[in-house]
């Protein structure tokens with residue numbers, strides 16, 4: 001379809017922008033952009049909801065393979081997954097992760113609000129740092145998890161995989177706090193890999209090396225202000241670059257042009273998933289369900305079922321789900337999210353996990369880990385099936401046009417398939 | 433425990449009558465009690481106030497129907513000066529055209545009633561009988577701690593008792609009650625009666641204190657609830673010295689037991705340590721300590737305003753997030769230089785509860801107008817002349833007039849400053865239609881719109897019940913499921929105002945039962 005065949009947008013009919021809410025009003029919870037009227041789609045067309053980096057990634061796409069992530073169209077694979085993986089582990093990759101859900105939480109009571117919201121203590125979090133947070137509903141079941149950045153004394157940014165605005169707004173009742181969905185206003189670039197720090201230094205961001213894991217600070221890239229954080233879920237050194245949506249393409253080009261000679265490659269969503277799987281991070285909505293989204297009660301999980309090292313800190317006061325979790329502290333969860341490795345040297349598809357022939361769980365994310373040279377998965381298993389041996393998966397392998405089903409032995413991985421000590425090093429290695 | 437000047441066994445927030453009942457009961461149990469009141473006088477919406485020097489009267493609530501004998505006896509209020517000026521006060525519906533209509537209390541009055549309304553008399557007798565039998569089913573629940581909804585055994589005992597009681601009174605009874613629950617009072621009355629006057633009065637009684645119109649679902653049950661509350665009490669009565677006399681007697685109990693009542697001392701914050709209450713903080717930053725704190729003010733104001741949402745989980749805070757429905761009842765107090773004259777009103781009825789009510793449709797219009805910030809051109813009034821039975825209220829030969837106005841908006845269209853005068857005019861003119869010349873007898877007056885009542889007497893949003901009496905907000909679900917049975921998630925912190933079971937009105941029951949819950953904390957949750 002040519003642009004001409006699309007109905008013209010009539011400027012006169014454009015609805016006026018709703019008034020921007022008073023920024024001083026800490027209780028106005030909702031980003032006004034959410035209520036902007038969107039012109040109706042003509043029949044039989046589908047609009048692409050683009051991220052601020054869409055043109056950049058589209059220009060890099062050699063495959064035209066796209067996926068929808070949180071409603072945004074992002075590249076699945078730009079060139080070749082194996083090549084992208086090789087860049088990730090050998091040099092660095094640049095990914096567009098703008099579809100992440102981002103909330104700005106600000107106001108006098110922001111800390112008290114977050115302390116009540118999250119299952120971990122958040123008071124120790126200093127400005128310019130980020131931490132992982134889990135949040136539960138009243139029954140102690142997980143609603144979601146995310147990274148919480150403290151931008152200033154009473155300003156935070158919560159970054160999650162799924163949207164939680166209703167819960168965040170409900171929880172704001174009685175707090176002098178303002179909760180806004182700022183997802184659309186920010187472009188987010190993820191620069192991950194052993195040479196990521198080196199490349200940032202090459203661009204002139206000398207501060208990158210000194211940044212501790214989880215720390216963040218404002219830097220300038222190509223003249224644009226960028227909030228640089230040493231975060232990412234690839235099990236390796238990596239950074240995320242947060243900037244204005246308008247600046248994002250310029251930042252992308254600045255990083256790409258500097259990094260390309262050293263092997264930097266753009267990468268898509270498939271690599272992000274693979275890297276996350278190798279690093280062993282469960283993804284909300286995929287490896288576990290928000291308690292509000294779970295239809296089957298058994299799909300509602302307490303934090304310890306997903307993050308085995310979770311426990312309620314002694315210093316932690318009241319928080320959502322806290323009473324229920326403390327009351328059930330002695331009861332082990334009946335299901336657990338675990339990392340699995342499956343025998344066999346070629347990629348296979350599988351879902352059901354069995355123990356002694358009986359179904360014991362299901363693999364929720366699967367992939368072939370080049371690091372381990374094996375199929376790996378995140379799976380949710382009945383606690384009774386956490387046996388050292390005897391687990392198996394029913395795998396499908398394509399053979400020409402036919403599909404061969406085989407039962408492959410599986411084992412629980414104690415450690416993630418990939419985790420490099422470089423991830424935690426300070427200063428970060430900044431030499432090629 | 434350390435007994436320094438700032439440490440007590442119990443702190444009660446708010447010296448409304450419920451706060452004082454709780455304080456008196458706890459003081460009598462030997463506890464050292466401190467009552468903190470924001471305003472410069474005790475009583476809240478159950479106070480006596482001065483209209484002009486020499487003329488005093490019930491400021492807000494004027495007639496008492498649900499105050500139980502066991503509270504009066506249990507606290508020995510008689511010994512502390514509580515007297516009744518009138519008992520078994522009759523109710524008379526003022527008729528603009530013909531004879532005024534007294535709601536019968538006995539056979540003789542019923543004979544007179546059937547002479548005036550021959551076609552409705554039998555239906556009225558049946559209605560009263562049905563209302564009483566239905567109210568009798570729920571009445572015992574109003575006087576006791578509601579069962580713990582989480583305690584299966586207690587719930588089972590509770591349900592078995594209801595089922596027993598209902599089974600005992602027959603299947604038709606149960607069906608009747610089930611039918612009543614969702615029904616509107618207007619529909620029911622339309623089906624039973626002819627007289628618009630009678631229908632208006634019965635609908636008025638069922639809806640007074642809420643903004644719901646006579647055709648709103650659930651209003652029929654409110655009549656049953658009110659009847660049940662009435663059964664807890666001792667009939668329609670009037671205290672000598674105005675409603676505030678009750679609070680004076682209660683305060684005297686508290687004082688005689690060594691308790692303190694401090695006026696002009698608003699509580700700013702409730703202090704919590706760990707998971708238990710530790711005391712309160714006053715406006716000047718001073719902390720008062722007590723292991724037990726009872727709050728007689730609105731549940732939301734208590735838990736979110738004074739304690740803070742960070743002490744509640746999201747779901748619990750959400751239950752309180754709906755701001756109370758603003759009150760819809762106003763009060764007019766007049767000082768008269770001579771006795772009002774109501775033509776055609778029998779002499780023995782001057783001290784009665786006098787109702788001025790339009791027909792059902794007009795009552796419904798008034799409810800709609802109220803919702804839109806207007807007041808109706810046919811106001812519905814409950815008039816009482818307390819100085820007839822109580823000569824202490826006004827100088828010899830002079831009187832005060834106490835008027836409750838139904839369906840008055842909290843926020844008037846155009847603002848109360850603009851509308852106040854017109855509103856008073858309209859009420860006075862309505863009264864003058866029944867008592868000609870009353871305008872000339874007026875020497876002073878005081879109008880209390882719902883926001884005035886909130887400001888002056890501390891009743892949140894001016895609401896009669898500190899949160900509407902909705903079907904889903906009764907018993908252990910009042911004010912909401914997490915805070916039923918007067919308890920809160922914070923150990924030692926209790927709610928004891930009209931926002932809790934069994935609701936508003938001068939009954940003392942929320943305060944009485946909250947004190948019971950506070951005295952037996954271990955028995956409340958198993």
Ligand SMILES: Cc1cc2nc3c(=O)[nH]c(=O)nc-3n(C[C@H](O)[C@H](O)[C@H](O)COP(=O)(O)OP(=O)(O)OC[C@H]3O[C@@H](n4cnc5c(N)ncnc54)[C@H](O)[C@@H]3O)c2cc1C
Pocket residue numbers: 445446447448449450451468469470471474475476477478492493494495496497498697698699700728729759761762763836885889890891892894895896897898928929930931935936937938939
């Ligand atoms: C117009 C009208 C007419 C009514 N007529 C009748 C009637 O005729 N008969 C009847 O039975 N009922 C009547 N009622 C209902 C009855 O008055 C109330 O339900 C009852 O008085 C509520 O008592 P309470 O003690 O629970 O609360 P309140 O009387 O509201 O007491 C609360 C007290 O707390 C104080 N306070 C508030 N905040 C603070 C703070 N931060 N620190 C310290 N103190 C604080 C307030 O000043 C107030 O004294 C009427 C209500 C209205 C609105």
